[in-house]
Amino acid sequence: MSQKTLINDSKKELSFKDFKAEVLNDYKIAKISRECSLLGRREVLTGKAKFGIFGDGKEVPQLAMAKAFKKGDFRSGYYRDQTFMMAIGELSAQQFFAGLYAHTNIELEPMSAGRQMGGHFATHSLNDDGSWKNLTEQYNSSADISPTAGQMPRLLGLAQASKIYRNEKSVQHKSNFSIKGNEVAWGTIGNASTSEGLFFETINAAGVLQVPMVMNVWDDEYGISVHAKHQTTKESISEILKGFQRDNEKNGYEIFVVNGWDYVQLIDTYNKASKIAREEHVPVLIHVKELTQPQGHSTSGSHERYKGKDRLVWEKDHDCITKMRKWILDFELENENGETLRFVDSEEEIILLEKEAKKIVTTAKRNAWNAYTNEIKAELTVAVKLLERVAANSKNGAFITKYKSDLEKIVEPIRKDILIATRKALRYLKDESFAEKIELQNFIKSTINDAANKYSSYLLSESSLSAINVFEEKPVYAQEKNLVDARIIMRDNFDAILKKHSDVLIFGEDAGYIGDVNQGLEGLQEKYGDIRISDTGIREATIIGQGIGLAMRGLRPIAEIQYLDYLLYALQIMSDDLATLHYRTCGKQKAPLIVRTRGHRLEGIWHAGSPMGGIINNVRGMHVLVPRNMTKAAGFYNTLLEGDEPAIVIECLNGYRLKEELPINLGQFKTPIGIVETVKEGTDLTVVSYGSTLRIVEETAKDLLQVGIDIEIIDAQSLLPFDLNSDCVKSLAKTNKLLVIDEDVPGGASAYILQEILEKQNGYEYLDSKPATLTAKAHRPAYGTDGDYFSKPSAEDIFEKIYDIMHEFNPTKYRSLY
Numbered sequence: 001m002s003q004k005t006l007i008n009d010s011k012k013e014l015s016f017k018d019f020k021a022e023v024l025n026d027y028k029i030a031k032i033s034r035e036c037s038l039l040g041r042r043e044v045l046t047g048k049a050k051f052g053i054f055g056d057g058k059e060v061p062q063l064a065m066a067k068a069f070k071k072g073d074f075r076s077g078y079y080r081d082q083t084f085m086m087a088i089g090e091l092s093a094q095q096f097f098a099g100l101y102a103h104t105n106i107e108l109e110p111m112s113a114g115r116q117m118g119g120h121f122a123t124h125s126l127n128d129d130g131s132w133k134n135l136t137e138q139y140n141s142s143a144d145i146s147p148t149a150g151q152m153p154r155l156l157g158l159a160q161a162s163k164i165y166r167n168e169k170s171v172q173h174k175s176n177f178s179i180k181g182n183e184v185a186w187g188t189i190g191n192a193s194t195s196e197g198l199f200f201e202t203i204n205a206a207g208v209l210q211v212p213m214v215m216n217v218w219d220d221e222y223g224i225s226v227h228a229k230h231q232t233t234k235e236s237i238s239e240i241l242k243g244f245q246r247d248n249e250k251n252g253y254e255i256f257v258v259n260g261w262d263y264v265q266l267i268d269t270y271n272k273a274s275k276i277a278r279e280e281h282v283p284v285l286i287h288v289k290e291l292t293q294p295q296g297h298s299t300s301g302s303h304e305r306y307k308g309k310d311r312l313v314w315e316k317d318h319d320c321i322t323k324m325r326k327w328i329l330d331f332e333l334e335n336e337n338g339e340t341l342r343f344v345d346s347e348e349e350i351i352l353l354e355k356e357a358k359k360i361v362t363t364a365k366r367n368a369w370n371a372y373t374n375e376i377k378a379e380l381t382v383a384v385k386l387l388e389r390v391a392a393n394s395k396n397g398a399f400i401t402k403y404k405s406d407l408e409k410i411v412e413p414i415r416k417d418i419l420i421a422t423r424k425a426l427r428y429l430k431d432e433s434f435a436e437k438i439e440l441q442n443f444i445k446s447t448i449n450d451a452a453n454k455y456s457s458y459l460l461s462e463s464s465l466s467a468i469n470v471f472e473e474k475p476v477y478a479q480e481k482n483l484v485d486a487r488i489i490m491r492d493n494f495d496a497i498l499k500k501h502s503d504v505l506i507f508g509e510d511a512g513y514i515g516d517v518n519q520g521l522e523g524l525q526e527k528y529g530d531i532r533i534s535d536t537g538i539r540e541a542t543i544i545g546q547g548i549g550l551a552m553r554g555l556r557p558i559a560e561i562q563y564l565d566y567l568l569y570a571l572q573i574m575s576d577d578l579a580t581l582h583y584r585t586c587g588k589q590k591a592p593l594i595v596r597t598r599g600h601r602l603e604g605i606w607h608a609g610s611p612m613g614g615i616i617n618n619v620r621g622m623h624v625l626v627p628r629n630m631t632k633a634a635g636f637y638n639t640l641l642e643g644d645e646p647a648i649v650i651e652c653l654n655g656y657r658l659k660e661e662l663p664i665n666l667g668q669f670k671t672p673i674g675i676v677e678t679v680k681e682g683t684d685l686t687v688v689s690y691g692s693t694l695r696i697v698e699e700t701a702k703d704l705l706q707v708g709i710d711i712e713i714i715d716a717q718s719l720l721p722f723d724l725n726s727d728c729v730k731s732l733a734k735t736n737k738l739l740v741i742d743e744d745v746p747g748g749a750s751a752y753i754l755q756e757i758l759e760k761q762n763g764y765e766y767l768d769s770k771p772a773t774l775t776a777k778a779h780r781p782a783y784g785t786d787g788d789y790f791s792k793p794s795a796e797d798i799f800e801k802i803y804d805i806m807h808e809f810n811p812t813k814y815r816s817l818y
Contacts, residue, residue, distance in 0.1 A: 016333070016341050023343055024353065026087070026263075027328060030059040030321050031357035033083040036096045037295060039365055040118070044299040048369065048412065049100040052299040053119050055080040057292040058218050060320035061258075063087050064266035065216060068274035069186060072136040072179060074553070076155035077188035079119030079144060080218060084188075088139045090123055093364035094371075101372045104454040106586045108371055112143070113586035115455070120144035124588040125552065130463025130644060132554060134176045136183075142552055143585045147576050149189060149196030153542045154577055156202050157549020157557075159185035159213035163281055164555065168531045170502040177554035184277045185549070187215045192223020194237045198541055198573075203253075203285075205542045207244055210251050212277040214284045218260070220291040224298075225306035238287035246282065254284045260291035261323035292319050325350060376413055379447070383418045384408055386443055387425055390436045396428035419447060458587035459621050460645055467623065467643025468721070472672040475631055475663035486630035487656040489663070490520035493634035496667025498528050501556055501641055507534040508543055508560025508596070517562060518598065518656040520630075540569035544595065548578050551591035556641060564599025564650055565609045571618055578646050579621035592644045594637065595622075598651040600692035600743060601792070604783040608791075610691075610776070613748025615648070616719050623647035623673055624720040626690040631660055632717065635671030642670070652692045674724035675717065678731065682712035685737040685802060688728060688753055690716040693743050693793060700798045708813070709806055711735075719749060722756045729761035736768040737805060743776045743792045750775050769809050774801045 014022070037054035044052045055062070058080050066087030075081070085091035095110060102114035111122050122143035125133055142154055165171055166181025193199065194217060206213050217237055221228045228235040238257050246252035254276050258269045266288075273284040292315040296303030304312065316322070328350060333341045344350050387404035391397035403421040410417050422444050429437045460466060497504055506521060512535035515522035525533035536543050540561055547559035561567050567574075574595070582590050602608040616624050623640070625647060627633040633651045640647050663669055679694070680701055689697050694715050701711050712731050716722060732738055738757065740750040750773040757763040758771060774793050781791035793801075800817060807814040 016335070020341075020343050023263075023328065026063045027321075027324060027350070028353055028357050029086050030063060030083060030324065031354050032093055032361055033059050033086055034321055035358050035361035036082065036093055036364075039361055040097070040100050041295055041299050043097070043100060043365070049118070050102070051117060052100060053079045053117070053297070054295065055082040055119070056294045057220060057315075057320065058260070059083040060263055060324050061216070061218065061260045061266050061288045061291070064263070064270040065186065065188075067267060068214075068270040069139065070184070070274075070278075071139055072183040073140065074158040074183065074185045074549075075121075075141040075188070076151045076158055076185060076549075077121070077141070077144060078148075078151055078190065078193070079117070079146065080190065081121060081188055082119065085121045085141065090139055090141065091121065093361050094368045097365045097368035098372065101368060103368070103372045105371075105375075106588070108368075110588075112584050113454075115584050115586060116144070117146065120146070120584075122585050122589060124585075126588050126590060130461060130465050130587070130590070132176055135553065136176065136179050142549070143581060143589050145576050145580070145584075147572065148193040149198040150573065150576055151187065151189070152196075152198045152202035153545020153573050154548045154552070155185055155187040155213060155215075155545070156205050156209070156211065156542050157546040157551070158553060159206060159211035159283070159549070160209055160546055161185075161550050161553035161555060162212050163209070164505065164531055164550070166281070168529070170532070171555065174503065174554055181212075181281070182278055184212045184214055184274060187213060189215070189217055190223065191217050191219035191221070191228060191237060192226065192231045195223075195231050201539050201542050202545065203241065203244065205537065205539055205546075206283045207252055208537065210281055211283060212281045214273050214277050214286060216286045216288060218291055219287060219289045220293045222293065222297070222303075222307075225301075225303075236287070238285065241285060244285070251282075254282055255287070256284065257287045257289060260288040261318055261320040263324050263327060290318055294319060373412060376415060376418075379415065380407065380410075380413050380418055383422055383443065386436070386440055387422065390425065390429070390440050393434045393436050394429055394432055396432075399428050400425045415447070415451065419444065422447075457583075458585075459583045460623075461582065461590065461643070462587065463644065465644040467640050467645050467647070467673050468724070470639045470642045470670055470672070472675070473635075473638075473665075473668060473670040475635070475661075475669040476665040477661050478664050482662045483659040484662045485656065486658050486660040487519050487522075489630045489634055489660055489666075490651070490656070491515070491522050491524070492662070493637065493666045494521060494524060495527070497637060497641065498524065498532060500667050503554070504556045504558065504641065505532050505534070505550065506558040506560065506596075507536050507546065509536055509538055509562045511535060511560045516560065518653070520651075520656065540566050541573050544570040544573045544578065544593070547593035547595070548573070548581075548591045551593040551646070552581075552589065556592065556594075558594045558596050558637070561595060561597040563602070563607055563653070564597050564611070565602075565606055567595075567597055567615065567648075568611070571615070574622070574648075575618040579619040581621070582645075583621055590644055591646055592640075593646045594640050595646070595648040596637075596651070597648065598653045600650070600652050601654050601788065603781060603785065603788050605780045608781040608788065610743045611748070612719065612742065612744045613750075613752060616749060616752060619648065620720065621646070622720065623718065625649045625671075625673065625718050627671065627717060628652065628679075628691060628694045628715050629655055629658070629660055631663065631669075632671050634666075635669050636673070638667060639670040639673060647673075650691065652695075654692055671717065673718050674721035676723045676725075676727050677715045677717055678712065678727065679715050680711070680713040682710040682735065684709050684735060685711045685739060685805060686714060686728065686731040686735045687711050687739050687741060687802070688714045688716055688757070689741040690719070691742070693741055696793070696795050697741060697798060700795045700802075703795070703799055704802060707803065709802060711802060716753060719752070722753065723761070726761045728757045729763045729766065732757070732763045732766040736766055737809065738763065738767065738771040739774060739802060739805060740772070741774045741793055741798060741801075745778050746773070746775045748775065769805060772801065772805060774798060
């Protein structure tokens with residue numbers, strides 16, 4: 001591409017004056033970004049910040065990417081993209097340092113309010129009330145995560161949303177999220193991370209779906225200290241992906257390879273890639289080669305340890321900013337009048353620009369540090385004065401004065417220092433009582449409460465849109481009882497949902513053409529089309545990724561994972577990305593994805609797991625719902641679609657052919673979240689269970705009545721959250737005995753429920769006997785019916801466990817069975 005062509009193509013016959021200004025401004029942004037990286041490393045090494053991973057060496061290709069990036073587009077990238085964020089105007093140098101210092105003020109550190117390490121970039125998709133902004137009027141960056149290639153599954157959904165908005169008439173009115181599907185999703189990744197399975201899974205899925213995605217690989221030949229020859233076949237991701245290249249007969253990718261220091265070719269490449277993805281909805285891979293990493297991988301080490309002298313010399317010579325600087329200095333172009341056009345007349349001009357960039361960064365660093373420390377120093381001043389007054393009134397004043405003095409000496413305090421001093425001082429006042437002690441107690445409590453807002457808020461929605469705020473609406477039935485296979489309730493309720501909510505999409509393995517393996521979506525693809533009800537490949541992680549990206553762009557996806565055991569394939573994405581999204585953006589992004597799956601009481605090691613403890617402890621930030629039948633499950637979907645939070649609904653696999661009464665208010669009735677249900681009242685013992693096991697408990701209760709034992713049965717229904725009204729402890733106040741039953745392994749969900757009841761609800765106060773759990777064995781069930789019987793709680797196990805508890809309580813009345 002010629003220099004003249006670049007000017008003409010760049011901005012529709014851009015004048016040389018404007019082009020010159022743009023080039024010099026790009027160079028200035030690159031230098032500001034580089035100075036941030038250099039100074040950022042020093043801030044870590046001096047102890048002002050904890051850790052740093054920076055974008056030095058990747059500046060020039062990111063400038064080119066920014067030029068092709070339009071409002072409405074989305075980025076899903078990784079922690080090297082600071083120059084890109086600066087180039088689109090979404091990151092200032094001061095905000096860069098605020099992130100490095102972990103400033104908890106969302107206005108000053110808009111990426112995460114200090115919740116994520118610097119280098120994790122996000123824009124704000126939500127207003128303060130939790131409602132959506134107009135995403136087509138702003139540049140969008142989905143919030144980064146650190147796990148390598150973890151940004152890939154979400155990228156797929158962000159791109160697919162454009163295809164859906166372009167082709168599905170039922171959502172084309174949602175103009176806040178798309179303009180005719182013209183938005184591109186831009187992904188970035190380091191070359192070493194392309195070795196991850198998530199990268200390949202996403203690349204394949206995007207090629208199948210043909211979505212407008214531009215995937216950028218920043219290639220500096222290393223993954224920390226490990227060279228590309230140990231990472232990638234042929235040492236080149238573009239080489240091994242050549243089979244994905246589209247041709248005249250088959251869809252696929254457009255693949256570009258470009259050197260990361262070639263400003264002119266980069267801009268040309270990115271303009272072409274953007275046009276292809278945006279207009280044709282064809283995915284594009286851009287392999288950006290010959291990049292460098294001047295400071296090594298991170299602040300935790302030096303790249304001189306693993307790079308040879310020749311490589312270090314090469315990196316110095318091929319530094320993209322060095323190359324761009326030389327190009328600027330060497331640039332000459334003769335216009336039609338015979339005049340020679342230059343960017344700069346002398347090197348002095350570019351030196352002045354570089355000095356200005358350095359000054360901007362130095363000032364930004366100082367301002368960010370002052371803004372961060374002044375808040376804490378103000379809190380420290382209050383604490384010091386308070387300790388001084390406390391010491392004056394305490395018989396242990398000398399010890400408290402020591403804490404005060406030590407606190408005053410800290411040059412760069414953090415909040416931890418303040419609380420350590422004040423809380424330790426309080427110990428010396430345990431036997432004293434005076435006004436200043438109360439002040440100190442209140443100060444500590446207030447500081448801890450304030451910290452909860454700074455560091456622990458927004459795990460779930462705190463807006464009026466939270467699904468917890470959706471009230472129960474009971475199923476209504478016809479006068480004449482209409483018993484049907486329970487799958488019919490699921491099918492007809494999904495039908496009602498799709499009519500009511502035009503933005504709902506359901507997809508997963510076998511979900512489309514055959515209407516899911518249990519026929520809960522039977523006939524719905526034919527009725528609503530293959531966009532709203534669709535099949536996917538066998539790729540659980542990117543099924544969840546599709547859902548996350550679609551939900552982040554204003555759609556209401558229901559992503560189906562065929563069986564509960566298969567959820568393990570997707571657990572990392574659910575845990576690291578979906579469950580943390582609202583939290584790690586301090587309430588500024590959301591993805592109200594509903595994950596549909598089915599499990600419990602299957603047979604065999606790979607289809608019989610009920611790993612609820614593992615799930616609930618990995619997905620805090622999502623609702624985990626465990627309905628005992630299909631009516632309850634359908635009610636949960638209805639509830640969740642009125643809210644704005646992600647959730648997992650686990651249907652009972654052995655319940656689809658059982659008979660249930662068909663409600664007449666399909667799509668309307670709602671199962672409340674976080675509310676237990678007492679399905680049988682009793683006086684002798686409280687049994688808490690959920691899912692398929694609860695039905696076995698109900699059957700066993702009849703046998704127990706024959707031996708004079710009347711149990712109360714509580715259906716947990718919802719594990720996250722659990723029993724918000726503390727109804728379990730109310731039951732314990734009546735029965736004074738507790739048994740938690742489930743088919744998870746020992747110490748799993750049953751232990752969680754036990755803690756919730758005994759510790760959080762103070763249920764221990766009402767117990768007359770030891771609380772107990774009855775779970776599956778520590779392994780997964782062996783194959784076959786006998787494997788299930790001897791591995792998971794059976795009706796006989798439940799009967800005998802309850803009988804044993806009653807025997808211990810009253811051995812005379814309930815004589816030992818064995």
